[in-house]
Amino acid sequence: MKASLAALERRVVACARCPELRAYCSEIGRIKKREYREQRYWAQPVPAFGDPRARLLIVGLAPGAHGSNRTGRPFTGDASGIWLYRTLHRAGYSDRAESRGRDDGLRLRDALITAAIRCAPPGNKPTPEQLRRCSGYLDLELSLLPELCVVLGLGAIGTRAAVDALRRAGYRFERPPKFAHGMEAVARDPAARTAIALIASYHPSRQNTNTGVLTETIFDAIFARIKVLMDRQVGRGPGLR
Numbered sequence: 432m433k434a435s436l437a438a439l440e441r442r443v444v445a446c447a448r449c450p451e452l453r454a455y456c457s458e459i460g461r462i463k464k465r466e467y468r469e470q471r472y473w474a475q476p477v478p479a480f481g482d483p484r485a486r487l488l489i490v491g492l493a494p495g496a497h498g499s500n501r502t503g504r505p506f507t508g509d510a511s512g513i514w515l516y517r518t519l520h521r522a523g524y525s526d527r528a529e530s531r532g533r534d535d536g537l538r539l540r541d542a543l544i545t546a547a548i549r550c551a552p553p554g555n556k557p558t559p560e561q562l563r564r565c566s567g568y569l570d571l572e573l574s575l576l577p578e579l580c581v582v583l584g585l586g587a588i589g590t591r592a593a594v595d596a597l598r599r600a601g602y603r604f605e606r607p608p609k610f611a612h613g614m615e616a617v618a619r620d621p622a623a624r625t626a627i628a629l630i631a632s633y634h635p636s637r638q639n640t641n642t643g644v645l646t647e648t649i650f651d652a653i654f655a656r657i658k659v660l661m662d663r664q665v666g667r668g669p670g671l672r
């Protein structure tokens with residue numbers, strides 16, 4: 432990662448703004464799940480992961496208690512991550528189909544993965560106050576991606592976080608975006624004459640993938656659409672339409 436994103440990563444990892452979440456994540460890392468009892472849990476805030484020149488920003492919900500909170504990389508170590516990285520690999524954004532941990536050498540091309548909140552919340556349900564406290568990191572990530580074209584929100588909370596961050600960055604929507612799978616909106620910054628496309632998808636959680644709400648075909652279609660949006664050059668810079 433380039434210097435500024437690397438500096439942000441250090442800030443995120445050291446963050447202690449939510450003492451209740453820090454205590455919860457540490458406790459999860461101490462107790463552990465039986466199948467991971469030999470492993471050392473990351474048990475710290477989980478920073479974004481990916482390409483600092485990314486044109487695609489993916490915003491998920493939160494680290495899983497025994498997934499990212501264990502491995503330290505977004506969407507790594509649980510069923511959601513298996514789905515996401517496989518899909519990213521098929522779409523050409525990841526050089527591998529499986530993310531195993533922070534030191535596995537996997538590289539993302541043209542995509543950065545982040546989340547609405549960086550510490551695992553109990554029951555995977557962050558409070559509005561916790562989301563608000565963590566939102567500044569998403570703002571900084573948006574500002575540190577000079578090539579950004581498309582933001583993909585995963586699930587209602589990830590999409591809401593993306594919409595709010597774009598608004599705080601000065602972007603405006605023609606209509607208030609409401610979460611639905613496949614929902615698209617263009618965020619425009621009239622002052623800077625730039626635009627960013629927002630697209631929403633069902634979250635690849637077990638709840639959605641096990642029930643057939645989200646299939647590989649449906650998820651692949653979202654990434655195919657992202658490619659179309661990128662080809663239209665909606666994004667920061669001279670490609671505004």
Ligand code: SF4
Pocket residue numbers: 443446447448449450452453476548549550561564565
């Ligand atoms: S959830 Fe976000 S703001 Fe709260 S401690 Fe973790 S990194 Fe910091």
